[in-house]
Amino acid sequence: MGRAAVELHRIADDVAAIPDAGLIAAAKLVKRLADEQARRVAGADGLTGNGRRPIKLRARDMGIRSVGGGRAVLVLGQPAGPWSWMTSGTRPHDIRRRKRGPMRKMTVHHPGTRGKGAWVAVIDRSQTLVPRVFTELAGRVVT
Amino acid sequence: MAAGDPKIQIDITATDKASDKIDDVADAAADLEKLSPELEVTADTGGAVGDIKAVGDAADTLSRADTELVIRAKIDQAKGELKALQAELGDTADKADDTAKHLDKIDSGGGTGLRGNAISDLTGPLGDASSAASDFGGVFDGLGDTIEGVASKMGASSEAAARMGQAVAGFGFVVAAGAAAWTLFRQRQEAAKKAAEEAAKAQRDLNDAIKDGDKAAATANFEKIYGDAFKAAHTLGLTTQEVTEHIIGQRDALQDVQQWIGNAYAGDTLNKVINAKNVIEDMRTKWLENNAAVEAADKTNDEVATGLGITEKAVKDTGTAAVKMGDQLEAAADQAADGLDRIRGRLDMKRAVEDFQATMIEAQNAIHDKSADTVVDLRGVEDAIVAAGEAAHLNPIDVETAIQKADQGDIDGAYLFMQQKINERGPLEVKVALHATVGKLTLGGRGGTTIVVETDAQTRGSAAPTGNTYNVTMPRGIRTGDLSRALGTTVRRNGRRYGVVTR
Numbered sequence: 266m267g268r269a270a271v272e273l274h275r276i277a278d279d280v281a282a283i284p285d286a287g288l289i290a291a292a293k294l295v296k297r298l299a300d301e302q303a304r305r306v307a308g309a310d311g312l313t314g315n316g317r318r319p320i321k322l323r324a325r326d327m328g329i330r331s332v333g334g335g336r337a338v339l340v341l342g343q344p345a346g347p348w349s350w351m352t353s354g355t356r357p358h359d360i361r362r363r364k365r366g367p368m369r370k371m372t373v374h375h376p377g378t379r380g381k382g383a384w385v386a387v388i389d390r391s392q393t394l395v396p397r398v399f400t401e402l403a404g405r406v407v408t
Numbered sequence: 409m410a411a412g413d414p415k416i417q418i419d420i421t422a423t424d425k426a427s428d429k430i431d432d433v434a435d436a437a438a439d440l441e442k443l444s445p446e447l448e449v450t451a452d453t454g455g456a457v458g459d460i461k462a463v464g465d466a467a468d469t470l471s472r473a474d475t476e477l478v479i480r481a482k483i484d485q486a487k488g489e490l491k492a493l494q495a496e497l498g499d500t501a502d503k504a505d506d507t508a509k510h511l512d513k514i515d516s517g518g519g520t521g522l523r524g525n526a527i528s529d530l531t532g533p534l535g536d537a538s539s540a541a542s543d544f545g546g547v548f549d550g551l552g553d554t555i556e557g558v559a560s561k562m563g564a565s566s567e568a569a570a571r572m573g574q575a576v577a578g579f580g581f582v583v584a585a586g587a588a589a590w591t592l593f594r595q596r597q598e599a600a601k602k603a604a605e606e607a608a609k610a611q612r613d614l615n616d617a618i619k620d621g622d623k624a625a626a627t628a629n630f631e632k633i634y635g636d637a638f639k640a641a642h643t644l645g646l647t648t649q650e651v652t653e654h655i656i657g658q659r660d661a662l663q664d665v666q667q668w669i670g671n672a673y674a675g676d677t678l679n680k681v682i683n684a685k686n687v688i689e690d691m692r693t694k695w696l697e698n699n700a701a702v703e704a705a706d707k708t709n710d711e712v713a714t715g716l717g718i719t720e721k722a723v724k725d726t727g728t729a730a731v732k733m734g735d736q737l738e739a740a741a742d743q744a745a746d747g748l749d750r751i752r753g754r755l756d757m758k759r760a761v762e763d764f765q766a767t768m769i770e771a772q773n774a775i776h777d778k779s780a781d782t783v784v785d786l787r788g789v790e791d792a793i794v795a796a797g798e799a800a801h802l803n804p805i806d807v808e809t810a811i812q813k814a815d816q817g818d819i820d821g822a823y824l825f826m827q828q829k830i831n832e833r834g835p836l837e838v839k840v841a842l843h844a845t846v847g848k849l850t851l852g853g854r855g856g857t858t859i860v861v862e863t864d865a866q867t868r869g870s871a872a873p874t875g876n877t878y879n880v881t882m883p884r885g886i887r888t889g890d891l892s893r894a895l896g897t898t899v900r901r902n903g904r905r906y907g908v909v910t911r
Contacts, residue, residue: 281424
């Protein structure tokens with residue numbers, strides 16, 4: 266086989282490896298973006314309650330799987346509830362009272378929160394940055 | 409979760425459709441490479457080869473000629489540089505001699521130790537040797553006064569003077585202080601030492617003369633000290649040798665004399681003999697005392713030398729301690745300067761925040777009074793927000809948020825928002841003057857503290873003791889007592905009553 270054919274076959278093999286390599290890099294990137302966003306909205310210690318254990322906002326990937334004619338990786342924000350609070354806020358609701366006093370009322374009213382669009386920001390940044398990962402990989406393979 | 413909220417997940421998919429196509433192209437290329445095309449050349453190349461050979465010969469000739477030209481030019485250049493270098497070397501040698509002569513004049517043949525090869529080596533780096541050497545000599549002249557003069561007054565050796573010279577470059581004031589102490593010490597020690605040495609010199613010379621067998625010198629010195637003893641002995645008929653041996657303890661001449669006296673003399677003659685014997689005994693006692701004095705003087709000298717060594721070490725220790733203390737003082741001065749800078753920075757921040765508060769309160773008054781002729785200078789408010797944010801090193805996003813609040817007419821919101829951000833920056837204690845018309849504030853929203861102003865309820869004559877309820881967010885460090893004091897009335901916060909504080 267001639268030199269040109271060998272080189273072309275090498276490029277073909279490298280291109281075939283792009284999806285998995287790119288998905289690994291992309292998953293790492295999205296998780297890092299989620300961590301940054303979590304620190305921004307919840308602080309370095311996570312969501313600190315009133316004397317409760319802080320809730321750390323994280324993101325984890327569920328591994329690479331085959332879908333249709335390609336490959337895919339799913340990145341989940343966990344725990345989903347607090348991520349949702351930080352994204353969309355909460356409706357007004359009642360919560361357990363936190364202070365001692367007369368036992369007339371066991372709950373107090375919480376006015377709700379507006380949310381900070383945390384996961385939306387992660388999605389926005391991922392949509393911008395993830396394609397660059399694949400573009401860079403493709404560029405390396407061809408050159 | 410509200411409807412339409414994003415799911416807390418991201419699904420990334422990647423599909424490869426290119427590698428198969430590239431493989432197809434590669435296979436096609438392989439097939440193409442299996443072909444072995446042949447290309448026939450039928451043209452007559454003989455003339456072309458001849459022309460090419462002629463061109464090659466011409467090129468060889470030309471390049472050889474160029475090479476020779478370049479080499480010749482380089483040799484000429486090298487010769488020129490060698491001549492210039494030779495001339496420079498000659499100048500340098502002359503300058504070195506001039507410098508050495510200059511230092512000879514300055515040093516007057518003294519002990520600077522800089523003449524000779526050392527200064528010749530220095531002339532190269534010095535560049536223009538004549539002027540530089542003059543400066544150098546002037547500097548060293550001053551150093552000589554400072555170091556060697558002091559060191560020689562101190563009685564230090566040449567090596568010690570050299571060490572002091574090196575030390576003075578780092579901590580001259582220490583050496584000066586040490587020199588003063590050393591000079592005083594040396595003056596007192598020298599006086600004592602001189603007296604002791606003078607007293608012992610004659611005895612030491614005599615001992616040396618006896619030890620060296622110098623009879624004439626020994627005799628002269630002996631007679632100089634013990635002349636009275638010889639005169640007395642001669643009256644008894646004793647020879648000089650006998651008296652000398654008796655004095656230095658080699659024989660007991662007086663025993664022979666006493667025996668001789670007992671056998672031959674009586675009366676006045678005996679008294680003379682007894683007197684002479686006493687004089688001789690005194691001289692022997694003087695001999696012993698002088699020898700003891702010499703030993704004592706030697707011991708004193710040893711103690712003086714030890715004392716000088718201790719003093720030298722003490723001076724060095726003092727110098728080291730002084731340098732350390734100087735470093736500590738310098739560090740303390742730096743820390744003090746840093747502290748002052750921080751205080752100035754805090755003062756600047758405090759004053760900027762105070763100006764900001766004054767501007768905001770003025771704007772609040774203008775809005776709440778609702779005077780017909782009042783126009784809120786929004787630009788002034790914006791400038792005040794930016795100035796306060798810059799002084800407090802606030803996040804530009806926070807400053808922009810406050811400006812937007814002010815632009816939307818929410819002066820109170822902008823004020824409290826900025827104050828909150830400023831208070832979050834650190835323990836800057838700023839007296840916050842809450843506006844007297846806080847009851848009209850339309851603050852609310854998330855969080856905050858429920859404030860009940862009781863006077864509102866009383867003035868309206870309401871039967872319910874709840875008064876008006878306002879939900880406000882108070883800056884960090886502001887207690888409900890401050891609010892009560894600003895309003896001049898009693899307020900309740902989360903059910904707790906805070907009375908009016910008059911102070």
